[in-house]
Amino acid sequence: MPPTLVFKLASPSGCVPDSAGPRADDPQAEASHSAPVDSSLAQAPAPGEVELATRLRQGEEAAFTEIYRAHHAPLYRFALQMGAPNGLAEELVHDVFVELMRSPQGFRPGRGSLRSYLFGVARHRLVDQWRRGRREVSWEEPGTLAGEPPSPDNVSEELSRRQELAQLSRALAALPWEYREVVVLCDLQEMPYQEAARILRCRTGTIASRRHRAHKLLQERLQRNRRGKES
Amino acid sequence: MKFEKRFPSEHGEETGLAGALSELGRRDQRSTPEQVHLRLLDEFREMQEARQGSTVFHARRWNPRWAGVAAALLLCGVAGWLLFHSQSNTGVRTASADGQSIPAVQVAAGSEHMPIGEGHTARTAQTAKPLIAARPAARNLTGHRLQKLAKTHRGHVTVPAALRNSLALVRKGWIPLPYSNPMLPLKDAAVVPVQLSATALGALGVHLSPGMTAASQRGAVYNAELLIGADNFARAIHFDSPKSDSHTQEQGL
Numbered sequence: 276m277p278p279t280l281v282f283k284l285a286s287p288s289g290c291v292p293d294s295a296g297p298r299a300d301d302p303q304a305e306a307s308h309s310a311p312v313d314s315s316l317a318q319a320p321a322p323g324e325v326e327l328a329t330r331l332r333q334g335e336e337a338a339f340t341e342i343y344r345a346h347h348a349p350l351y352r353f354a355l356q357m358g359a360p361n362g363l364a365e366e367l368v369h370d371v372f373v374e375l376m377r378s379p380q381g382f383r384p385g386r387g388s389l390r391s392y393l394f395g396v397a398r399h400r401l402v403d404q405w406r407r408g409r410r411e412v413s414w415e416e417p418g419t420l421a422g423e424p425p426s427p428d429n430v431s432e433e434l435s436r437r438q439e440l441a442q443l444s445r446a447l448a449a450l451p452w453e454y455r456e457v458v459v460l461c462d463l464q465e466m467p468y469q470e471a472a473r474i475l476r477c478r479t480g481t482i483a484s485r486r487h488r489a490h491k492l493l494q495e496r497l498q499r500n501r502r503g504k505e506s
Numbered sequence: 507m508k509f510e511k512r513f514p515s516e517h518g519e520e521t522g523l524a525g526a527l528s529e530l531g532r533r534d535q536r537s538t539p540e541q542v543h544l545r546l547l548d549e550f551r552e553m554q555e556a557r558q559g560s561t562v563f564h565a566r567r568w569n570p571r572w573a574g575v576a577a578a579l580l581l582c583g584v585a586g587w588l589l590f591h592s593q594s595n596t597g598v599r600t601a602s603a604d605g606q607s608i609p610a611v612q613v614a615a616g617s618e619h620m621p622i623g624e625g626h627t628a629r630t631a632q633t634a635k636p637l638i639a640a641r642p643a644a645r646n647l648t649g650h651r652l653q654k655l656a657k658t659h660r661g662h663v664t665v666p667a668a669l670r671n672s673l674a675l676v677r678k679g680w681i682p683l684p685y686s687n688p689m690l691p692l693k694d695a696a697v698v699p700v701q702l703s704a705t706a707l708g709a710l711g712v713h714l715s716p717g718m719t720a721a722s723q724r725g726a727v728y729n730a731e732l733l734i735g736a737d738n739f740a741r742a743i744h745f746d747s748p749k750s751d752s753h754t755q756e757q758g759l
Binding site for chain 1: 536537547550551
């Protein structure tokens with residue numbers, strides 16, 4: 276049974292009219308509230324996505340399964356990494372695909388990739404959950420950090436590495452919402468800035484600055500943790 | 507490159523952190539349970555079946571906006587019909603059914619046996635105050651029919667105020683006059699004795715029997731009492747007995 280920490284989600288910027296408003300320490304956050312999405316952000320869909328979407332509109336089950344297989348795991352992990360518990364993450368994945376099957380015309384290939392569309396829907400749902408009052412969700416530590424099973428030679432090295440990663444994930448969980456989502460999308464999900472900007476509906480520059488600030492915050496927290504342990 | 511030159515120490519830390527973060531992402535292999543996929547597939551099939559079964563319905567799906575417009579039009583129509591209907595029932599009548607002016611009798615209260623003739627004090631509808639016509643059902647009822655109706659429906663229906671007033675008059679021997687306002691309370695009414703010719707009675711809406719009509723042709727006048735309502739218009743009539751012209755002349759009127 277992994278230890279469970281409870282933390283408060285910060286207001287998701289750019290979508291929830293929080294009473295606190297944009298953060299004072301983030302001058303670009305205010306701009307991102309009303310910033311329209313760049314038309315240049317429209318990323319070309321991956322080859323075959325247009326065809327998949329057409330087949331899905333025609334009601335082909337195989338197309339739906341193919342899309343599900345390709346995207347369900349990243350979406351699930353995204354929800355978990357954003358702080359949703361397991362049940363909520365499953366519900367979120369389910370809702371995203373129900374939305375896709377109900378209105379497949381919602382995905383417009385000319386406006387971006389299928390992945391950015393699905394992540395956009397997922398993020399919207401997460402924000403909805405946040406609005407409904409689930410501001411406190413339990414963060415389950417990623418106890419299933421997979422990887423190669425450690426060989427007898429580097430067991431201790433692997434264990435310390437895992438401890439470091441667990442610390443990092445805890446520090447990530449403590450980040451404010453707007454920074455965490457950027458880190459999750461750009462670093463954990465390894466998305467380009469343009470795609471992340473399309474999902475979060477803000478400018479590419481905002482993504483870059485938020486990511487930089489988030490990294491700084493993470494470093495500070497990790498250093499504080501190290502100092503605390505040493506002392 | 508530029509960033510590295512400007513912040514060499516930070517750059518190293520940032521690169522290490524970015525590497526750690528991407529490693530964290532790569533190591534995270536959590537995945538959606540299979541039952542989510544199965545549930546979604548079930549829903550997908552159900553949805554497809556529903557779509558195939560109702561292709562026509564989906565093609566001609568109701569647009570909520572048009573449904574709202576239709577509902578608003580319907581409401582307007584119903585409201586207009588009700589308004590028209592209520593006006594036709596209780597609205598101001600300026601002429602009788604046969605196109606003649608409505609006879610209205612205004613009698614100065616307190617005067618005794620004031621003879622009222624055609625065109626004497628009767629006012630036409632154009633000069634009279636607007637009269638609120640009685641409900642058609644109550645207007646056409648004779649005293650006998652009113653009593654019968656009251657007996658039949660006693661305790662079963664709620665009698666409207668107009669009909670209730672008319673019934674009270676009938677019970678006391680009065681004949682309600684048409685074109686009067688039956689809604690006015692009876693307590694404000696005044697009784698005025700008058701002498702009326704057959705023509706004046708006809709103007710009040712009281713039609714005489716053939717025998718009485720023949721007598722009236724000889725110039726007979728009738729002693730009666732008029733019940734004057736709060737609006738100074740005659741509401742009901744009560745006959746005493748017919749008197750001849752000579753009798754009237756004998757009385758010096």
